[in-house]
Amino acid sequence: MIKLVKNRKEKGKELSKFFCQTVADLMDHDDKLVFLDADLASPSGSTIIEKSHPDKFINVGIAEANMVGIAAGLSIEGFKPFIHSFAPFASRRVFDQIYLSGAYAKSTINIYGSDPGFTVGPNGGTHTSFEDVALYRTIPDAVIVDVADTTQLESAIRQAASEPGIKYIRLNRKAVRNVYEPGSEFTFGKGVVVKEGKDVLVITAGQILSDALDAAEELEAKGVSVEVVDIYTTKPLDVELILSRVKGKKALVTFENHSIIGGLGSAVAEVLAEHNVNIVFKRHGVTDRFGQVGTPDFLQAEYNLTGKDLVKTIEALL
Amino acid sequence: MNKNKNLKLLAAKIRLDILEMLMHRGYGHLGGSMSVCELFAVLYGKHLNVDPKNPGKEDRDMVVLSKGHAGPAWYSALAEMGYFPKEVLLTLNDGGTILPSHPDRNLTPGVDATTGSLGQGTSIAAGIATGQKYKGKNAYTYMIVGDGELNEGQCWEAFMYIAQNKLNNCIVIIDDNKRQLDGYTKDIMNPFDLKVKMESFGFKTLRVDGGDVDAIDEAITELKKVKDQAVCIVLDTIKGQGIKYFEDLFSNHSVKFNNDEINAASEKAVKELKAFIAKEEAK
Numbered sequence: 001m002i003k004l005v006k007n008r009k010e011k012g013k014e015l016s017k018f019f020c021q022t023v024a025d026l027m028d029h030d031d032k033l034v035f036l037d038a039d040l041a042s043p044s045g046s047t048i049i050e051k052s053h054p055d056k057f058i059n060v061g062i063a064e065a066n067m068v069g070i071a072a073g074l075s076i077e078g079f080k081p082f083i084h085s086f087a088p089f090a091s092r093r094v095f096d097q098i099y100l101s102g103a104y105a106k107s108t109i110n111i112y113g114s115d116p117g118f119t120v121g122p123n124g125g126t127h128t129s130f131e132d133v134a135l136y137r138t139i140p141d142a143v144i145v146d147v148a149d150t151t152q153l154e155s156a157i158r159q160a161a162s163e164p165g166i167k168y169i170r171l172n173r174k175a176v177r178n179v180y181e182p183g184s185e186f187t188f189g190k191g192v193v194v195k196e197g198k199d200v201l202v203i204t205a206g207q208i209l210s211d212a213l214d215a216a217e218e219l220e221a222k223g224v225s226v227e228v229v230d231i232y233t234t235k236p237l238d239v240e241l242i243l244s245r246v247k248g249k250k251a252l253v254t255f256e257n258h259s260i261i262g263g264l265g266s267a268v269a270e271v272l273a274e275h276n277v278n279i280v281f282k283r284h285g286v287t288d289r290f291g292q293v294g295t296p297d298f299l300q301a302e303y304n305l306t307g308k309d310l311v312k313t314i315e316a317l318l
Numbered sequence: 319m320n321k322n323k324n325l326k327l328l329a330a331k332i333r334l335d336i337l338e339m340l341m342h343r344g345y346g347h348l349g350g351s352m353s354v355c356e357l358f359a360v361l362y363g364k365h366l367n368v369d370p371k372n373p374g375k376e377d378r379d380m381v382v383l384s385k386g387h388a389g390p391a392w393y394s395a396l397a398e399m400g401y402f403p404k405e406v407l408l409t410l411n412d413g414g415t416i417l418p419s420h421p422d423r424n425l426t427p428g429v430d431a432t433t434g435s436l437g438q439g440t441s442i443a444a445g446i447a448t449g450q451k452y453k454g455k456n457a458y459t460y461m462i463v464g465d466g467e468l469n470e471g472q473c474w475e476a477f478m479y480i481a482q483n484k485l486n487n488c489i490v491i492i493d494d495n496k497r498q499l500d501g502y503t504k505d506i507m508n509p510f511d512l513k514v515k516m517e518s519f520g521f522k523t524l525r526v527d528g529g530d531v532d533a534i535d536e537a538i539t540e541l542k543k544v545k546d547q548a549v550c551i552v553l554d555t556i557k558g559q560g561i562k563y564f565e566d567l568f569s570n571h572s573v574k575f576n577n578d579e580i581n582a583a584s585e586k587a588v589k590e591l592k593a594f595i596a597k598e599e600a601k
C-alpha cells in the first residue's frame with residue numbers, strides 16, 4: 001500500500017542517519033548483514049552501526065575499490081554487505097570492481113551512494129555524479145534506486161537486504177521533503193502514479209519528485225493537467241507502467257537529477273522508440289555538463305533542476 | 319635561531335587566511351589545511367620557481383595537492399604570493415567562484431592539477447615530473463599527499479613508478495598528521511612506519527617536523543641534491559596544526575563554525591595570529 005502525505009512541505013528525517021539506523025535495526029535480526037564504509041562513517045551516519053554492531057562494521061579506510069572487493073568476498077561467504085561512499089566514488093571510481101567482482105560473479109552488494117547530482121553542494125565538481133545511474137544501468141541485473149524520501153528509503157533498504165544481487169541506492173544525506181506516508185511499501189521494478197493528470201506525463205525519480213509535484217501544482221493552476229510518475233527504480237524499469245500512462249497524453253517529460261545521457265531520460269526514450277510510441281518528448285536533466293561547487297540550491301538552479309524549470313520546459317512543449 | 323623568519327611569518331599569514339576564509343564560509347576542511355601551512359610557506363617563500371604574474375610560465379615548478387581538500391591552504395598561499403587579490407579568498411565555494419573546495423586547474427591561477435578524488439593526484443604528479451624530464455626541464459614537481467590518502471592503492475602504484483623511473487624531480491611529501499576523516503589513522507588503517515615503508519619502496523626518505531619551517535627547508539634543499547633516486551619527505555605534523563583548540567578537537571577534519579565554543583576559540587586564534595604577524599612585521 002502506498003499513501004501520500006498530506007503536508008508535502010514537511011521534511012522527513014536526515015536520510016544518512018535514517019539509512020544507517022534502518023540497517024542497524026535489520027542487523028539485530030539478521031547476522032548476515034555487514035556494513036562497510038571508506039573513511040566516511042561520520043558523514044554517512046554509519047558510526048551508528050559502528051556503535052551498535054561493532055563486529056559487523058568495517059571501516060576500510062580511503063580505499064573504495066578495496067571495499068567493493070572485500071564486500072564481494074564477504075558475499076561469497078554468505079554475507080550481505082552494505083557499502084557506502086559518496087556517489088561518484090561508489091560508482092565511477094569502483095565501476096570495474098562492482099561489475100566483475102560484484103555483478104559478473106553474481107555476488108550480493110548493496111551500495112549506498114550519497115549526495116548524487118546537485119545535492120553534492122560544496123564538495124563540488126570532483127565529488128559530483130551526474131552519470132552514476134548511466135553506469136549502473138549497463139550492469140546486467142543491477143537495481144538502481146533513486147530515493148524520493150524517508151519512507152521510500154526504508155522500503156528500499158528492506159528489499160535490498162532481503163534479495164541477492166547488486167543494488168545501487170542513491171540519496172541525499174540530508175533531510176528531504178516527504179512524499180509518502182510512513183509504512184508505504186515499494187517494489188523494485190514498480191513505479192508509482194503519484195498524481196494523475198490528462199495532458200502531460202512527467203516521469204521522475206529521487207528527491208526531485210517533490211519539485212515535479214510543485215511544478216504539476218503550478219501548471220494545474222494554469223489549466224494544464226500534469227500526471228507525475230515516480231519510476232522508483234531506473235532499473236528494472238517499469239515499462240508496462242510507462243506504456244500505459246503515456247496513452248492519451250500530449251507530451252512526456254522525464255525529469256532527473258542526472259545527465260540526460262544514459263539515465264532515466266535515455267531509458268524512457270528507448271522504451272518509446274522500441275514500442276513505436278509517437279509523442280512529444282523531452283528529457284529534462286543535466287545537459288552534458290560537469291559538476292561545480294556551490295550550495296545545493298545554487299546547483300539545482302544552475303543545472304535547471306527546479307520545479308520552475310520543469311514548468312518552463314512543459315510550457316514550451318505545449 | 320630561526321633562519322627563516324620570513325617563512326614563519328608567511329606560515330602565520332597563511333594560517334590566518336585559512337581561518338578567516340573558513341569562518342566567513344561557516345564551515346570547511348580545517349584540520350588538513352592547517353597542517354600544511356608551514357610547508358606551503360617554505361615552498362612558495364623559498365623553493366618554487368614560479369611567477370605569480372605569469373602563472374603559466376614555461377619551466378615552472380609544479381605543485382600537486384593530491385589531498386585536494388586542503389585547497390584553502392593552497393589558495394591562501396597563492397593569495398599571499400599575489401596570484402589573485404586576498405578578497406577573493408572569501409568567495410571560497412560560492413557559486414561561480416574561482417576557489418572551489420577542491421583545486422581545479424581550469425579555475426585558479428597557480429593551480430596546475432585538478433584533485434579532490436583522493437589518490438589520483440599522486441599519479442598526475444608522476445606524469446608531470448615525467449613530462450618535465452622529457453622536455454629536459456630543470457623543474458620540480460612537489461606532490462603533497464595525505465597520510466589517510468595513502469589508503470588508496472593508487473598512491474602506491476604511483477610510488478612504484480616514481481621509484482622505478484628514479485624521478486628525483488618529483489618530491490613526494492606525505493602530510494603525516496596521524497588522522498584521516500573518521501579519526502586516527504592507527505585506528506582505521508595503520509600506516510605503520512611511513513619512513514621505513516617509503517624506504518622499502520626505494521625512496522630516499524627524510525622525516526622532519528612539519529611545523530618547523532627550517533627543518534622543511536633543509537630537507538627540501540638536501541633532497542634536491544639527490545640525482546638518481548626517488549625522494550620523499552614524511553612531514554611530522556598535527557591535524558589542525560598551530561591552533562591548540564583545533565589540534566585538540568577530535569573531529570577537526572571538517573569544522574562547522576556553528577557554536578559559541580568554536581567561534582570563541584576561532585576569534586581568539588585570529589587575534590593571536592594577528593598579534594604575531596604584527597610583531598614579526600615590526601621587527
Ligand SMILES: Cc1ncc(C[n+]2csc(CCOP(=O)(O)OP(=O)(O)O)c2C)c(N)n1
Pocket residue numbers: 038039040062089093349350351353385387434435436437463464465466467468493495497498499557571
Ligand atoms: C576517493 C576519495 N574518497 C573519499 C574522499 C573523502 N575524503 C576527503 S578528505 C578524507 C580524509 C583524508 O585524510 P588525509 O589524507 O589524512 O588528509 P588530512 O588528514 O590531511 O586532512 C576523505 C575520506 C575523497 N575526497 N576521495
Ligand SMILES: [Mg+2]
Pocket residue numbers: 350464465466467493494495496497498557
Ligand atoms: Mg591525515
